[in-house]
Amino acid sequence: MKFCRKCRIFYSSQAAACPKCGVSYEAAKESEIAEGEADKRSVRRDWLWLAIGVPLFIGLIYLLIVLFKSIG
Numbered sequence: 001m002k003f004c005r006k007c008r009i010f011y012s013s014q015a016a017a018c019p020k021c022g023v024s025y026e027a028a029k030e031s032e033i034a035e036g037e038a039d040k041r042s043v044r045r046d047w048l049w050l051a052i053g054v055p056l057f058i059g060l061i062y063l064l065i066v067l068f069k070s071i072g
């Protein structure tokens with residue numbers, strides 16, 4: 001499987017160049033694709049932590065406020 005960075009599409013390994021724009025495989029190496037995939041994964045992980053962390057943090061503050069009010 002080859003990847004065209006210009007069109008952002010995967011195409012047949014047998015093809016010499018991208019069927020859409022004609023850019024050869026030399027312009028897009030597989031290692032770069034792997035790095036791109038890793039970046040996407042880490043970004044997704046960051047968002048997951050943000051989605052869990054922010055409500056958790058707000059909940060913790062709310063809990064502290066409730067505790068302070070019950071004491072005072």
Ligand SMILES: [Zn+2]
Binds near residue numbers: 006007020023
């Ligand atoms: Zn292309």
